[in-house]
Amino acid sequence: MAQRFPTSVRNLEDLLHRMTNRIRQSLELPEILEATADEMRVFLKTDRVKIYQFHPDGSGEVVAEAINQQRLPSLLGQRFPAADIPMQARELFLKLRQRSIVNVATQEIGISPLLTSSEKESLLSDQFTALSFRSVDPCHVEYLTAMGVRASLVVPILYRHRLWGLLVAHHSLPKRFGNKELEIVQLIADQVTVAISHANLLQLTRLQGKHESIINQTVSYLYSSAKDPLKRALWHVTNALQCVGGRLYLFNPDSNTKGRLIITGKQPAGKQILEQHSAWRVWLRQESSNQVMANLWAISDIKQAQLLPIISEALTRADIRSVLVAKLVHQNQFLGYLSLFRQSVDVETVWAGQLDDSDSRQQRPRQSFEAWHEMKKEQSREWLPREVGLAQDLVDRFSSVIYQTQLYQKVQRLNADLEQRVLQRTAELNKINQTLTQEISERERTLEALHVARDSLKRLSHQNELILNAAGEGIYGIDPKGKIVFSNPAAASLLGYKKEELTGCFMHDLLRHTNAHGRAYRWRQSPIFKTLRHGQTHHVTGDLFQKRDGAQFPVEYVSTSIQEQGKIIGAVIVFQDITERQIVDAMKDEFIAVVSHELRTPLTSIRAALGLLAQNRVEIPAQQQRRMIEIASSNTNRLVRLVSDILDVERLKLGKTVLNKQPCDLSVLLAQAVDEMRAMAEKYGVNLEVSPLRIQLYADPDKIIQTIGNLLSNAIKFSPRNSTVDISAQQIKRSGFAQIETLLSEAGKQAVAEGLKAHPSLLLIAITDAGQGIPADKLEAIFDQFEQLNTSDGEHQGGTGLGLAICRSIVRRHGGEIWAQSQIGKGSTFFFTLPISVEIKNVLNDQAKATKETL
Amino acid sequence: MMATKRILMVDDDADIREATQLCLEITGQWEVLMAGNGPEGLAIAQLEQPNVILLDMMLPGMDGMTILKKLRENPDTQKIPIVILTAKAQASEKRSFDQLKVAAVITKPYDPLTISDQIASALPA
Numbered sequence: 001m002a003q004r005f006p007t008s009v010r011n012l013e014d015l016l017h018r019m020t021n022r023i024r025q026s027l028e029l030p031e032i033l034e035a036t037a038d039e040m041r042v043f044l045k046t047d048r049v050k051i052y053q054f055h056p057d058g059s060g061e062v063v064a065e066a067i068n069q070q071r072l073p074s075l076l077g078q079r080f081p082a083a084d085i086p087m088q089a090r091e092l093f094l095k096l097r098q099r100s101i102v103n104v105a106t107q108e109i110g111i112s113p114l115l116t117s118s119e120k121e122s123l124l125s126d127q128f129t130a131l132s133f134r135s136v137d138p139c140h141v142e143y144l145t146a147m148g149v150r151a152s153l154v155v156p157i158l159y160r161h162r163l164w165g166l167l168v169a170h171h172s173l174p175k176r177f178g179n180k181e182l183e184i185v186q187l188i189a190d191q192v193t194v195a196i197s198h199a200n201l202l203q204l205t206r207l208q209g210k211h212e213s214i215i216n217q218t219v220s221y222l223y224s225s226a227k228d229p230l231k232r233a234l235w236h237v238t239n240a241l242q243c244v245g246g247r248l249y250l251f252n253p254d255s256n257t258k259g260r261l262i263i264t265g266k267q268p269a270g271k272q273i274l275e276q277h278s279a280w281r282v283w284l285r286q287e288s289s290n291q292v293m294a295n296l297w298a299i300s301d302i303k304q305a306q307l308l309p310i311i312s313e314a315l316t317r318a319d320i321r322s323v324l325v326a327k328l329v330h331q332n333q334f335l336g337y338l339s340l341f342r343q344s345v346d347v348e349t350v351w352a353g354q355l356d357d358s359d360s361r362q363q364r365p366r367q368s369f370e371a372w373h374e375m376k377k378e379q380s381r382e383w384l385p386r387e388v389g390l391a392q393d394l395v396d397r398f399s400s401v402i403y404q405t406q407l408y409q410k411v412q413r414l415n416a417d418l419e420q421r422v423l424q425r426t427a428e429l430n431k432i433n434q435t436l437t438q439e440i441s442e443r444e445r446t447l448e449a450l451h452v453a454r455d456s457l458k459r460l461s462h463q464n465e466l467i468l469n470a471a472g473e474g475i476y477g478i479d480p481k482g483k484i485v486f487s488n489p490a491a492a493s494l495l496g497y498k499k500e501e502l503t504g505c506f507m508h509d510l511l512r513h514t515n516a517h518g519r520a521y522r523w524r525q526s527p528i529f530k531t532l533r534h535g536q537t538h539h540v541t542g543d544l545f546q547k548r549d550g551a552q553f554p555v556e557y558v559s560t561s562i563q564e565q566g567k568i569i570g571a572v573i574v575f576q577d578i579t580e581r582q583i584v585d586a587m588k589d590e591f592i593a594v595v596s597h598e599l600r601t602p603l604t605s606i607r608a609a610l611g612l613l614a615q616n617r618v619e620i621p622a623q624q625q626r627r628m629i630e631i632a633s634s635n636t637n638r639l640v641r642l643v644s645d646i647l648d649v650e651r652l653k654l655g656k657t658v659l660n661k662q663p664c665d666l667s668v669l670l671a672q673a674v675d676e677m678r679a680m681a682e683k684y685g686v687n688l689e690v691s692p693l694r695i696q697l698y699a700d701p702d703k704i705i706q707t708i709g710n711l712l713s714n715a716i717k718f719s720p721r722n723s724t725v726d727i728s729a730q731q732i733k734r735s736g737f738a739q740i741e742t743l744l745s746e747a748g749k750q751a752v753a754e755g756l757k758a759h760p761s762l763l764l765i766a767i768t769d770a771g772q773g774i775p776a777d778k779l780e781a782i783f784d785q786f787e788q789l790n791t792s793d794g795e796h797q798g799g800t801g802l803g804l805a806i807c808r809s810i811v812r813r814h815g816g817e818i819w820a821q822s823q824i825g826k827g828s829t830f831f832f833t834l835p836i837s838v839e840i841k842n843v844l845n846d847q848a849k850a851t852k853e854t855l
Numbered sequence: 856m857m858a859t860k861r862i863l864m865v866d867d868d869a870d871i872r873e874a875t876q877l878c879l880e881i882t883g884q885w886e887v888l889m890a891g892n893g894p895e896g897l898a899i900a901q902l903e904q905p906n907v908i909l910l911d912m913m914l915p916g917m918d919g920m921t922i923l924k925k926l927r928e929n930p931d932t933q934k935i936p937i938v939i940l941t942a943k944a945q946a947s948e949k950r951s952f953d954q955l956k957v958a959a960v961i962t963k964p965y966d967p968l969t970i971s972d973q974i975a976s977a978l979p980a
Contacts, residue, residue, distance in 0.1 A: 593945045597913060600942035601868055604963040608874035611967030618881045628877065631870045 029199030033064030047071035053165035058082030078352035093156035109136035249275035269317035295327035301380035326395035330403035344378035496548035516542035602635035652809035673708035685721035718771035751817035759835035773824035863905040865896035883971025893917025
């Protein structure tokens with residue numbers, strides 16, 4: 001790379017031009033510096049040109065060098081301690097931009113400050129200030145001599161108001177550098193400054209690029225969908241920052257002890273998570289000296305830091321020397337810590353000559369500049385500002401991602417939670433809805449059932465009311481105290497009250513409830529009370545109730561308790577007036593008694609007569625035997641008549657006898673009846689006189705003949721000998737009523753009038769005897785069953801006592817009426833009517849017509 | 856041989872009177888006096904002083920109860936034992952006879968072979 005340039009000073013401008021170009025052609029500082037040293041050595045014709053760069057600690061290093069044919073040894077890469085160029089000298093270089101030319105032979109030094117200490121500005125324009133020479137410091141001379149240097153030229157290189165380094169030309173032989181050379185070198189130094197500026201800019205740009213690439217890579221890891229992106233990103237960051245290990249502690253807001261730890265590479269010793277330890281936070285609070293940023297601590301050497309034992313031990317045991325801790329905060333939210341660890345390193349430094357620590361450097365300059373390799377073991381590596389900046393940038397990304405992740409997870413959780421809650425709530429709502437639906441339908445069912453029940457209740461209560469109203473029986477309900485709660489119209493009317501009057505009355509007193517024997521019950525002894533008290537149903541016949549007017553009447557009642565859930569809450573009494581029934585019953589009893597008596601009477605004769613005939617203990621005379629046979633026979637006939645009459649009456653009364661009605665001629669019926677009675681009439685010596693009437697009627701001929709026969713039989717029986725029984729018949733129309741009216745008794749008039757109301761015309765039949773007559777009070781009674789008239793001698797007439805009852809039944813069933821009129825001592829007349837209705841007449845007319853035609 | 860006992864029978868039914876008379880005469884050797892109605896019966900009882908009166912209850916005109924009452928009222932007849940011979944055989948009717956303090960009550964139709972003994976056994980010895 002060495003290029004040959006013309007050495008002539010004339011070509012100074014060429015040189016400057018060339019150098020400028022070379023500097024501009026390259027952006028690589030070492031290359032530029034190398035070129036600069038080369039060109040400068042050629043131009044100055046010196047043995048060695050070196051570019052010396054200061055380190056921040058004041059020591060320096062040869063960073064570029066050009067040597068002429070080994071005339072001087074190479075110092076490239078060698079370090080010079082700070083003491084070699086003392087602080088005062090460095091300050092002069094900086095502040096006055098002092099340049100110096102040393103001539104070892106003459107032991108003089110030419111100094112040319114570019115600026116004055118008082119007026120920096122004024123001197124800037126006048127660059128070429130004359131050199132001022134003075135004697136050089138013997139130490140300096142000795143130093144240079146030891147280096148083998150006879151002449152030197154030094155120009156400071158300033159960069160951004162700092163002493164960057166020195167541009168130094170050495171020559172092994174005495175050489176005189178003039179002002180001109182000095183100015184040229186100054187120009188070159190200025191160019192170097194520009195180059196440094198460019199190079200720095202480049203380096204900065206590169207670093208920036210690298211920085212950004214690391215960030216980009218990290219971010220891409222952070223956002224990658226691969227497994228455990230945080231761990232991969234952490235690993236990348238650890239590598240990028242040349243660390244041996246890194247860890248990420250993710251704080252769990254819910255619990256300090258549940259934080260998550262992600263690690264890569266070397267880790268502090270011990271199982272305990274340091275970040276969870278209170279010492280960690282205490283330490284970070286106290287560690288302000290190493291707090292390089294708001295949330296970032298960079299401890300280059302933990303041995304120098306004031307660490308709490310628990311932390312320092314954990315780190316030291318793991319050979320960790322440097323720690324960088326960043327508190328992850330995003331949006332004011334603490335997320336955790338990112339820590340990076342470095343181990344100590346061994347540092348090799350090539351010194352220009354071995355340093356003798358025992359010697360005072362001030363006292364004696366070094367005699368040898370032989371390269372000396374110094375090895376410093378277990379050195380801590382400093383966290384450079386750019387590294388810290390990079391770390392901060394990376395930490396920011398981590399924070400951002402972690403925050404987002406947490407936020408995302410939180411949102412996810414919230415979402416999930418929300419979904420869960422929505423599901424839960426939906427399920428609950430569904431359940432509620434279901435329950436509600438069920439309830440509603442149940443309610444509807446209930447309501448429907450209620451409606452139905454209400455309707456049926458209504459119907460029932462209506463029916464009940466109808467039943468109550470329609471019932472012939474008296475019905476009333478009482479409460480446990482015997483007070484009436486409800487009653488039906490029949491009950492009210494049977495008792496002679498209005499329904500409303502009964503409500504609330506104490507029934508026992510109101511009814512004066514009396515037993516069948518006429519003794520009034522005490523309330524507590526009455527069957528109704530027992531029903532109320534014990535719930536028994538009582539069915540009582542014959543007790544007496546009292547009406548409003550005080551009249552008592554026999555009743556049959558049933559008292560039933562009303563129970564609700566086993567408790568008696570009242571009673572219902574159903575009663576009926578049995579007055580009629582008792583009468584009927586009495587009549588029945590009477591009838592049976594009478595029938596029994598009537599049957600026993602002929603049987604007595606028959607049994608006695610036959611009994612005597614049948615016995616063989618005592619001989620009975622033949623005449624008496626004959627009498628007994630006659631008695632038995634006649635009483636048997638009587639018994640037969642009686643039985644058939646009883647049956648007749650009963651049949652007629654019960655309507656079991658069917659009338660065999662047919663058109664017939666009254667005169668025929670009369671004739672037949674009279675014929676049947678003629679024998680009897682002869683026996684009694686009574687004449688029968690019939691006034692025949694040819695009239696058609698519609699009737700049961702046998703029954704009519706039976707009726708006339710009965711009446712004739714009675715008439716004959718009660719007629720004196722040689723008297724006459726008259727039988728007559730006549731038709732009575734409504735218009736003709738007045739003509740016969742006078743003949744009739746009150747009962748007769750009424751009967752005829754009634755008959756004519758119902759029918760346009762009547763047939764009136766009369767049977768008259770000349771007997772002793774019937775007392776007025778018996779005229780009606782004789783039509784009752786077994787009612788018989790006393791004869792004058794009190795003898796029984798042999799009748800059954802049923803004949804007139806039978807007659808009345810037959811006549812009435814034909815729509816007619818029968819009655820008797822009598823005058824005591826003169827005789828009696830029995831009348832009966834038979835209706836002749838229009839229909840009958842028509843039937844008769846038709847029949848008459850038909851008869852005529854056949855004739 | 857004990858004296859002939861006399862019995863008065865009061866009954867409105869002629870056939871019953873005739874059959875009973877024969878019955879009592881044959882089976883019990885009674886001397887039978889007869890009446891067809893109450894007044895006649897009372898008169899005979901007063902006049903003849905029978906040993907016992909056989910009285911029907913159901914009589915037209917004066918009924919048996921009245922005859923009984925009148926017999927008891929009359930000092931001449933009040934001591935004569937009375938046997939009721941009746942066709943009223945209902946339980947309720949029978950009960951009412953018990954209160955009359957009569958010697959016996961015989962129901963129609965009676966057993967013709969034992970009636971005499973029935974009457975005799977009812978009488979004081």
